[in-house]
Structures are given as C-alpha cells and as structure tokens.
Amino acid sequence: MNEIVLLLLGFLGVFAAGCSIAFLLLGRLIDRFPSGDESNRTRSLSSPVETSRVSVALFWLLFALGCWAVLQESRVIMIAGITVLFAISLFLLTALVFSFAVLNALRGKKGGVPVPIGIPVIRITPAVPVPVAAEVEPAQPAPVLRKRYNNPLTDFMLDALLKKE
Numbered sequence: 001m002n003e004i005v006l007l008l009l010g011f012l013g014v015f016a017a018g019c020s021i022a023f024l025l026l027g028r029l030i031d032r033f034p035s036g037d038e039s040n041r042t043r044s045l046s047s048p049v050e051t052s053r054v055s056v057a058l059f060w061l062l063f064a065l066g067c068w069a070v071l072q073e074s075r076v077i078m079i080a081g082i083t084v085l086f087a088i089s090l091f092l093l094t095a096l097v098f099s100f101a102v103l104n105a106l107r108g109k110k111g112g113v114p115v116p117i118g119i120p121v122i123r124i125t126p127a128v129p130v131p132v133a134a135e136v137e138p139a140q141p142a143p144v145l146r147k148r149y150n151n152p153l154t155d156f157m158l159d160a161l162l163k164k165e
Contacts, residue, residue: 002071005070005071009067009070009085012085012089013063015089016059016060016063016089016092019092019093019096020056020059020060020092022096023052023055023056023092023095023096023099024052024053024056026052026096026099026100026103027048027049027051027052027053027099028048028049028052029103030048030099030102030103030106031047031048031049033103033106033107048099052095052099055091055095059088059091059092062084062088063085063088065081065084066081066082066084066085066088067081067085068081069081069082069084070082070085
C-alpha cells in the first residue's frame, strides 16, 4: 500500500510542478501585458507576479505538509493529508483557469471585439416619424423582434432557422 501512495505522490508532484511553472509564467505574462498608462501603475505584493509567487510558495509548503501527513500511520492524519493534497490541487487548477481567463480578457480588450460584416441589422423604429393625434394614448414601444449577437455563426444559424420559404 505504501508503494502505491508513493507512486501517486510522485505523479501528483510532477503534475503540480508543471502547473506551478505554467502559473508563474501566466502571472508574468499578465503583469507585463501593456495596460495603456504604465506611469500610474504601481507594482506591489498584489501584482500578478508577486501574487503567483506567494501562491506557489504556499502551495509547495502545503504540498510537503500533505505528503508528510499521507505517509503517517494514523488514519485521521492520513485522511487530513489526502484532503489537503486534493484541496491545494484544486486551488492550483482554479488559479490556472482564472489566469487563462484574465489573459484572454486582456487580449480581447486590446484587440477589440470585431464587428461582423455582411449581417443586416433590423431597424426597430421607423425612419420617418408618424404624426399622432393629440388625444391618442402614447404608443407602446415596438417589441424587440430578435436580439442580435456579435457572433457570425450564431447569427447565421438563427437566420437559417427563422427563414420562411
């Protein structure tokens, strides 16, 4: 049983080393990403590089503590060690996912959202105002026929589904 636990700890260690390196590199990429006005930007403990370094250091500290606890003979300490290893592994995966999301958002913000070309826009309001009698109640706003998305694939599929022949 002890050999299997050591083998699993080795696999987890290799996986964690790769994730830690990727997390540190993503923190560096996010920190170096141009944000516009660099003169007002202050780099402190809350900057992405420093936060990722502190997070990885705490991860490896808790990883060592969890490995020690898993190798103990007491069932309660072993279960606590397994729980710690599982929790910090989920933390590292979550940190990686959020770092990818932040980097993707920064890249999308820099490039801007492209406007699809060739998709007709439906005009809801009439181009020429219609004269209204003074005693008539105010007209209800025209219902929105269809929400337009900035995705050419979605618009193409909606046009194909709503096409009446």
